[in-house]
Amino acid sequence: MFRHIVLFTWVAEATEEQKARVTEGLHGLPAVIPEIRRYEFGADAGMAPGNHEFALVADFDSEEDYLVYRDHPVHQAVIADAIRPIMAGRASVQYKV
Amino acid sequence: MFRHIVLFTWVAEATEEQKARVTEGLHGLPAVIPEIRRYEFGADAGMAPGNHEFALVADFDSEEDYLVYRDHPVHQAVIADAIRPIMAGRASVQYKV
16 A cells, blocks of 8 residues: 655634635545545644644555546645645655555 | 654664664554554655655544553653654644544
C-alpha cells in the first residue's frame, strides 16, 4: 500500500465556512477518484499546542494510483478553490505501508 | 477511532544508523503498548521537494488510549534516545476518524 499524508495550518482569518468548504470538497473525491482506497481527514483535536490544524491520510494500492489522485482535476480544483485560499502551512509525506 | 499523526524532518548530520534506530525503537512499541490498534511508519518516498522525511500514523480506540501511548515510558524512551537527537522539525495532528 502507498500512503499520502498532508497536514495543514490555516491563516488566522480563515472562517468556519471556508474550513467547511475544504471538508466538503474532500468528501466528494473518493466518489470521483476510484484509485482512493482509504480517505480519512479531519480537524485537529486541539490537545497539543503547536499542532497543525487539519490532517488527511489517503491510501492507495500503488504509487501510480497516488499520482492519479494527485493530478486529478477534481482534486486540483479542491486545492485551488478551497485549500489554497486559507492555507498558511503544509507538511506532507508519502510512504510505503 | 482516534488517530495520531506525526511527521519529522531530521538534522542534516543524522546518520543512516541513527535513522534506523528510530525505526527499530518504534517497531517495538505495539508489543508493549496494547492500546495501539494500527501503527504504520516509514521514510518519505522522495517524490516531492519540501516534504517531511518520516511519517508515523497510530490508531487507537479512543483519545484516552492515545494518551496512554503518548505518556508510556517506553515510548518516551524512544523519543528521548532515538528521535530527539536527530529531530530538526515536527508536524503533528490528532483527530477523530
